[in-house]
Amino acid sequence: MVAVAGPGDVVGVPALRIARLLAAARGQEDGVAEVRVLAPVRGVVEGTRWRVVDTDGPGVSTELAGVDVLVWVATCTDLAQALVHRSADRRAALLRTGRALTLAASAAGVGHVLVVTSAEVFGALPDNEVPLPDDAPVRAVIDDGFVGDLLAVEALVEESREHHPDVRFTLVRPAALVGAGIDTALTRYFEAPRLLSIKTGSPAWQLCHVDDLASGVLCAVTGDVVPAGAVTVGSEGSLTLTEVESLTAMRRIEVSETTATNLATQLHRVGVLPVPASELAYVAHPWVVGSATLRARGWHPAYDNGTCLGVLLDAIGGRHAVAGRRVDRRDAAFGAASAAVALGATAALLRRARRH
Template sequence: MSSPAAPAFPGSSPKAESAGSSRRRAGRRARRPTVAVVGAADHLGTLVTERLVAEVEAGAIGKVLALDVERGTAQHVTWRVGPLDAPDVAEQLRGADVVVMLAAPTDLASALAVPAAKRRDHAVRRAQAVATACAAVGAQRLVAVTSAMVLGAAADNPVPLPDDAPIAAVPDAGTVGDLLEIERVLARVHRTHPGVAVTVLRPSALVGPGVDTIVSRHFEAPRLLVLRDGKTCWQFCHVADLADAVATAVVQQLDGALTVASESWLEQDDVERLSGMRRVELPAALAFGTAERLHRVGVLPAPASDLAFVVHPWVVSSARLREAGWAPVHDNETCLGELLEEVRGHHAVASRRLDRKDAALGAAGAAVALVGTAALVRRRRGRRS
């Protein structure tokens, strides 16, 4: 049944609307589902949409709808273009049985270009509008892609974190804080729209063409920041593997929280060996204090709390997806190599080429590493003189 919170159609009573929704759902169960992708125009959206089109060809899905504020490049889908954060999104979702909402941050440059309050408001309004629209059009499932960052990065985290690990990230004004607010909206769906099942996929650090995140920018500094007496574990998720995970969740109708990542993880020594990069080692208090000062004076646009995600572990298991038959094609070594290739030399974000140093200052770990490296160079010069 549709939730009482769902907007009534003109001229219909809540009772009639509820009965109509039940009839629509019963009819849809007898045919292959129509799947709508919200946020289908960027690179991740294109991969997810094309992967779902493959399921149409395999006979598991009937049709794919692609929604965004502009038309993307995915073919063999029905494009519906318009705002995604307003009640009108219900019209774009008309006919959808399953809705995939992509909220995983992959374009840090664009995110940092928008004032934090405005960006947060847009993210929350979009999540609320899509959830409400799912109930209004009679969709049976909402599959949301956020990030394993919501589980938090901490020195005492178990390695790996299970699928049902509690949300423990520190609320902040950055993209992690945005994800926490989106997850709060998703957590209320079962109460406000009880007829809509919710699946949440939480990938580890994303890697792939065009991906720009606080983790990828960490590797744009001259050295890798390491905390003294700390332990860093690196785990990645290729966007193509994430697209496969979305298809698995949709086709197999998986419920609840699902983590997504490459098999196992890399130690800090492995990353330095594979990348050829050297470390700059700082005490935790100095590293976080430096990040906070840089953020306070406006040098670092991202919050200092982001630093935790490149110095503390937040490795995940992907256990439930593996039980469902999903397996990543890309291992962590391959993902690291692709990440390094993306940030090496010619790094472009949203079609705008960034200077290496300027790009690095977008992430706490890279900024602190730059400061730490500069201090190390000054100390060495002082010794020589």
């Protein structure tokens, strides 16, 4: 029996897709006799049993009775909802859910816990190996952003390995997720009027369709025993910035790393930019993963990076963002004319934020 939970008070698109695919495999794959979705609100996924429970409360232990595998999707894919909360409150709630789930899993005799974070925890650095192996060192910077949240979750998982040796923990780290309903800082990068380019950067764009994440989790749940540690999930290879420009028909705005970092720091400080300046690295340097562990067990992505990019563009159609914040078409048009005008629009947003 498998149970699936989302980040906290929402289930999230990845958790729903994972539950749906597990339910479809019920009776066909070993270990999928029943699928439960744990959430604080009622919902429906065909073939699953929906359990209404606070995932950060004591009642979750009862709902894990008889469960063999727990899948907890910790990564945020609903940026609009997440931005309602202060970063400290958001992280505290996420960790409460993590502690409650890991304690309940051990108490209920759950043998395997999979925690979905992100390949962003590896960090985006110019000297990154391409692709990164599944056991590459974690080098991301911990701060008040969403990557910092996931680093805190992974630290909690490491503590849980020590305190609950009866449970096998596996971290699942997907590349940048795309799909209908996925809203992240990285998908909003493509809602901007121009593609931000760092002059000294060497980006390599790798995406992961949410359905490929779901099939990767299914492989980890039902295939040969996946070793404790971490597995990565992503489309084959990566795209260069030039290829991304061609596929999106978007033009780049090129700035120095110093200019981009200083401006992003100011915008984040006054609350305009939803993520800290450190996350600019993810559009400047590579963080491509190879998914070697899952591939060795027969998993292969159904979507390539080009197709994933098309899915992303379809999902964000009609939306516009400047500095990661949603704006209407008139405001977004500030940045459409030229690099100078785009920078001017960002500065205008900064001045407006300061006035308020």
